[in-house]
Amino acid sequence: MGTKDREGFLKLFMVYALLICIGFIYLYPILHMVSTSFMTLDDLLDSSIKWLPSSLNLSNYKQAAASMKFWSSLGQSIIIAGVPTICNLISCSIIGYGLARFNFRGHNICMGIIILSFVLPSQVTMIPTYVLYSKLGILNTIWAFILPSMVGQGINAPIFILIFWQFFRQIPKVLIEASKIDGAGYFESFYKVALPSAKPAFITVALFSFVWYWNESYLTNLYVRGIAGQGMTSLVLQLQNFASNYSTYSSTAVSGATSLNESINMAGTMLTVLPLMLLYFVLQKQFVESIDRAGITGE
Amino acid sequence: MEETKKMTRKDKKEIRNRLKHLRSGKLEKRDARKGYIFMIPWFIGAAVFMAYPLGASLWYSLNNIRNTPQGLVYTFQKFGNFTQILLSDPDFLVQLVDYITSTILSVPIIVVFALIIAMMLNMKIKGKGFFRLIFFLPVIIVSGPILGMLTEEGAGSVSAIDMNAITSAISGVLPSMLADPISDLFNNMITTLWYSGVQILIFLSGLQKIDKSMYEAAKIDGGSGWECFWKITLPNIKSLILLNVVYTVIFISSNSTNPIIGLIQTSMVSGTKEKGYGYAAAMAWLYTVVVLLIVGLFALLLMTRKGAYEKQVKRAKKAQKREARDRKKIERRNVRNAKRIERQRAQGKITSRTTSREDY
Numbered sequence: 001m002g003t004k005d006r007e008g009f010l011k012l013f014m015v016y017a018l019l020i021c022i023g024f025i026y027l028y029p030i031l032h033m034v035s036t037s038f039m040t041l042d043d044l045l046d047s048s049i050k051w052l053p054s055s056l057n058l059s060n061y062k063q064a065a066a067s068m069k070f071w072s073s074l075g076q077s078i079i080i081a082g083v084p085t086i087c088n089l090i091s092c093s094i095i096g097y098g099l100a101r102f103n104f105r106g107h108n109i110c111m112g113i114i115i116l117s118f119v120l121p122s123q124v125t126m127i128p129t130y131v132l133y134s135k136l137g138i139l140n141t142i143w144a145f146i147l148p149s150m151v152g153q154g155i156n157a158p159i160f161i162l163i164f165w166q167f168f169r170q171i172p173k174v175l176i177e178a179s180k181i182d183g184a185g186y187f188e189s190f191y192k193v194a195l196p197s198a199k200p201a202f203i204t205v206a207l208f209s210f211v212w213y214w215n216e217s218y219l220t221n222l223y224v225r226g227i228a229g230q231g232m233t234s235l236v237l238q239l240q241n242f243a244s245n246y247s248t249y250s251s252t253a254v255s256g257a258t259s260l261n262e263s264i265n266m267a268g269t270m271l272t273v274l275p276l277m278l279l280y281f282v283l284q285k286q287f288v289e290s291i292d293r294a295g296i297t298g299e
Numbered sequence: 300m301e302e303t304k305k306m307t308r309k310d311k312k313e314i315r316n317r318l319k320h321l322r323s324g325k326l327e328k329r330d331a332r333k334g335y336i337f338m339i340p341w342f343i344g345a346a347v348f349m350a351y352p353l354g355a356s357l358w359y360s361l362n363n364i365r366n367t368p369q370g371l372v373y374t375f376q377k378f379g380n381f382t383q384i385l386l387s388d389p390d391f392l393v394q395l396v397d398y399i400t401s402t403i404l405s406v407p408i409i410v411v412f413a414l415i416i417a418m419m420l421n422m423k424i425k426g427k428g429f430f431r432l433i434f435f436l437p438v439i440i441v442s443g444p445i446l447g448m449l450t451e452e453g454a455g456s457v458s459a460i461d462m463n464a465i466t467s468a469i470s471g472v473l474p475s476m477l478a479d480p481i482s483d484l485f486n487n488m489i490t491t492l493w494y495s496g497v498q499i500l501i502f503l504s505g506l507q508k509i510d511k512s513m514y515e516a517a518k519i520d521g522g523s524g525w526e527c528f529w530k531i532t533l534p535n536i537k538s539l540i541l542l543n544v545v546y547t548v549i550f551i552s553s554n555s556t557n558p559i560i561g562l563i564q565t566s567m568v569s570g571t572k573e574k575g576y577g578y579a580a581a582m583a584w585l586y587t588v589v590v591l592l593i594v595g596l597f598a599l600l601l602m603t604r605k606g607a608y609e610k611q612v613k614r615a616k617k618a619q620k621r622e623a624r625d626r627k628k629i630e631r632r633n634v635r636n637a638k639r640i641e642r643q644r645a646q647g648k649i650t651s652r653t654t655s656r657e658d659y
Binding site: 012015016018019022023025026027028029030032033036091094095097098099101102103104105107110113114117118119120121122123124125126127128129130131132148150151152153161186190211214215216217218222227236237239240242262265266268269272273276277279280284287288290 | 331347445448
């Protein structure tokens with residue numbers, strides 16, 4: 001009896017030790033970022049200070065926020081991530097329902113194309129799309145993100161369509177047939193029976209879509225902000241051009257700004273990460289359990 | 300012959316006619332056709348934002364395109380762009396080889412790491428939610444500029460571990476073609492591991508769906524934890540491994556820290572005579588082919604490998620067959636020998652004792 005218990009204890013201990021170690025390694029960059037972002041220049045140069053800054057110094061944040069135009073970029077980021085997310089929810093749920101509920105001719109071909117379009121890198125369609133947007137006159141506007149997401153072609157839309165497909169497939173057909181007998185049409189049975197039961201799928205898609213649009217820098221830079229920087233901008237893009245932003249800020253600042261250093265860089269990164277982190281900690285349960293409930297893993 | 304063939308054909312027709320009533324009726328067909336209404340957005344989207352750009356990009360890649368004030372000017376030049384990229388663009392090829400080696404090296408690491416973490420989280424431990432929270436956190440942070448900033452400031456690797464020693468040890472042993480990507484991997488260990496957030500969750504939810512009674516049965520039969528892993532866990536999540544591998548490859552290849560897609564963008568907007576939209580489109584196509592090849596390679600590797608269980612079943616069946624064959628052989632030989640002995644005894648050549656000794 002004793003040996004078996006001890007063995008279990010040892011194993012459990014090992015698992016905890018490993019998890020804590022790896023968890024620390026995982027969090028290391030974030031901890032590093034947080035601690036560095038509060039340091040003054042003296043702290044940075046002082047080799048005896050590694051983790052804890054000598055004082056809670058907020059000037060880095062003030063300077064970084066001012067150079068990034070934090071509040072206006074935050075608002076634009078929310079629009080850039082939020083509006084396409086809503087469009088994604090509407091279009092992908094309709095498409096997913098169409099695929100899951102109806103067995104029309106060419107159904108399998110559609111599925112194949114959707115899966116293939118997930119594997120295809122976006123770079124291959126990028127250039128003609130760019131030309132198309134400029135012809136339509138929606139380049140450097142938010143419409144360059146809204147329009148594709150309205151028809152199920154937004155960023156990572158194949159994944160969202162598959163999530164909805166997987167979810168709607170699990171709804172018993174009897175339920176929909178019953179609603180049909182009660183006199184509901186195709187659309188009524190969609191939004192009165194299928195949609196209310198698909199809440200977990202909606203939460204998953206909304207979260208992931210928001211995060212992925214928020215973090216997208218390449219396509220946002222190309223389509224929405226514009227190469228010359230005339231359109232909308234987002235926090236992530238402001239961070240990408242942090243050095244040049246900061247130099248323009250510091251040259252125009254009234255009260256002398258310090259030159260760019262590690263702490264200010266980290267404070268800027270922190271400001272970029274912060275909104276999503278807050279969202280994550282508020283909605284942690286939905287985030288962590290989302291994949292589980294949306295049933296990506298099949299059957 | 301002719302008639303039977305005709306008969307069968309007629310039969311088939313009749314059967315088909317009869318089945319018509321049994322198969323999906325008009326109502327069901329009409330019902331299925333309503334699916335097109337729901338699919339209309341996708342059809343539009345696929346045509347405008349996928350099929351058209353794909354075709355156009357293929358056409359672009361065969362042209363040299365100049366962006367003039369009058370609009371785009373196309374000059375057809377067959378595979379000129381491709382040959383130019385492959386023969387005289389040093390950057391692209393170098394980056395592409397770098398990309399291929401680093402992807403092939405880091406994808407297994409990410410997926411195996413995700414599997415290990417998922418298995419640990421699947422155990423009965425306290426604070427599961429807390430650990431899950433930590434391991435999923437990177438998903439919301441992983442974006443090009445943030446990662447770039449973190450690695451720039453040296454937060455991409457743990458400074459406590461002396462990376463220089465590891466890198467120098469690696470480069471001493473391996474040729475530089477392999478050593479560089481591997482030491483790169485060590486230098487960006489954390490950011491590499493950060494890519495595994497979604498994969499951990501996918502594995503975790505797959506592991507939770509495995510029937511616990513299978514493990515209990517295996518334990519009763521004396522299976523160790525190691526054997527349980529290879530013979531129960533792995534075959535059960537095989538499809539998830541493939542899913543995660545594909546997801547990881549796609550994620551790495553569309554991540555904006557990837558230098559190749561930066562290269563495609565810079566050559567797209569560059570104003571030089573030979574570069575431009577056509578050149579960039581050709582690059583994008585080459586890149587796409589490489590990505591698809593990598594995905595295909597991993598898929599092939601994972602799909603052809605049979606599970607441990609199937610392998611054992613096959614081996615056991617083979618052994619059974621061989622045994623049966625041997626048994627039959629012996630039986631036949633015995634019959635033959637018996638007949639011969641009978642004949643010889645009939646001729647009175649040998650006594651029974653000697654034969655028995657000879658037989659042995």
